Amino acid sequence: MPRKKVRLEHAVEYLSILDKQGKPDKDLDPKIDKDTLLRMHRTMLLSRRFDEYQLRWQKQGRIGTFAPAKGQEASQIGSIAAVEDDDWMVPSFRETSVALWRGTPMTGLLLYNAGYNEGGQIPEGQNDLPISIPVASQMNEAVGIAYAMKMQKKDRLVMSYFGDGATSEGDFHEALNFAQAFKTPNVFICQNNQWAISVPREQQTPSKTLAQKALAYGMPGIQVDGNDPLAVYAATREAAERARKGDGPTLIECITYRLSVHTTADDPGKYRDEEEEEHWQEWDPIPRFQHYLNNHKVLRKKDIEALEKEIDEEVKSAWDEAEEQMKSLDDPLVMFDHLFEERPAYLEEQRQAMKQYREDRNG
């Protein structure tokens, strides 16, 4: 009996289009239209500045713990820009750039980060799921939604976001297996930002790539330069076409870097050195993309300056608006809302008891 190599259906490729200075490989450039390019850039910049402001506000105690997206803007925007507005989006907890692209107002994100459940409400018409914190847990819902789209013959795919750490969870493997088994229209975006809190990527799993994990389920997996919005865009476009044709899901591993803290409760100084951070600063997706846009005469230096001013105002006025909204959100009785369509008697009793208690105390 022979002993021979078993050929798998897929092999892992790596895709990068922009070089470090933002010069594209002309054959691979997805040639995104000007308006989309500008919108991509604007959202990436907005996300970055919004993160920076929020870090300040968190230190001042105006908002609570949050997870900055800094450094991952290209992975997020390159992917979400490549699909349609009515496709579904299933986030984990770091997808600020994606949320902004989809139209989630900064005020909503601020309310969430300031500890108000109201911030979890999905704006009308947006097919987005709320933030999901338990790592990888949201991936199975993404598969269920995709299956529902397929059964209802709706031409909508499901984008789902997670990190390198998620690939260790059972839920990740179960979701990938189900998605391929039922050939659902899913695009799985793994943002490999090199760190799961303090655990580096190479310690998270001995696999050479995360993309190859798709191969175990008969699914194509591709690795892309996650700090290159064009590469992420091109890979997502391909995956989206496959999903829409009924050919099933794809896993895209975006190689990126968390330029900031895991969350504001974290101190990276404990586990990683500055040299590594400096190395990745050089690959910061925003200046890289700006070089590309500048070289292609899509965006001039002075346009960027004007845009920075505009964004600064926008972020600041979002805070003013959020602060204004918070003033009317001090009623704790809302904690009894949104558990069921109708509030059962035992809960109504507890609600009344809280109400009475508060009235008695406030005279």
Add this chain to the structure above:
Amino acid sequence: MAELNMAEAINLALRQEMEKDDSVYVLGEDVGVDGGVFRVTDGLLKQFGEDRVMDTPLAEAAIVGMSVGMAMAGLKPVCELQFSGFSYFAFHQLEGQAARMRWRSRSSYHVPMVCRIPYGGGVRALEHHSESRETYYAHTPGLKVVIPSGPRNARALLLSAIRDPDPVIFLEPKAMYRAFREEVPDEEETQPIGESQVARKGDDLTMITYGAMTQHTLEAADKLSDEDGIEAEVIDLLSVSPLDDKKFTESVRKTGRVVVVHEAHRSFGPGAEIISRINEKSFYYLEAPVQRVTGYDVIIPYFAREKAYIPDVDRIVAGARQAMND
């Protein structure tokens, strides 16, 4: 003797037991280089090396399942699940394996492991980081569930948990990690699992509680003494399961009036079991209906409103006055 906070006291227990017993291992997410997200395992990696202090990949089920295997094969793992809200990923390993291995194998195997889990609210955290769901574990036959309330009993209780021949869920009230310091003796001190403590003596009213609520209840008891002249006896359970009903039965028979305080949801919470035991053992000693001051039957709201959910001193005092006036 040193003044330690609860995080340091738990660290001391781990360090001393690891020095003494080389079968004790620590594993979990970020427990090594980072020293744990609450710094509870700080310094252990340096002292004991990466074989015994394991920074695991991100997978709660594997952390618990691996611990069960290690325990069955002669080691004493102390695993950490980063937040109780993420422990459900591992629930099938705790319920289906850890809790059943002795029973299923007719004691051919046993599982001497500890699963440390920060739980509870009050630290302005995100969703899944503030819940108090000890009932899930206490309702599971084969698991012991203990909850310290301060540095000294945390250290003593953890030593007992590590030495226990069966799986122990060690829930750490995260609001207490750095809430206060206390003298913790250098020499070893244990706290038997299944034994409660009288945290304050009194003859008028019995207050039964545990975890972070113990501090609030003690404050409420002082307020009742100052303002109403009521002397409350405060029982700190320390073990939720097995539940020590001896101490509170004695107290209830003496006072005839009871208030139970917990952060967990009201319905089917630990209070339901405590009050059932009171009904069974002390019904004819009661002078008034037993009061419960608890979290509500809702998912704990995000932090802007969590204070209205978690029982505070005023709510506890109000519950106590109800128990006194009925």
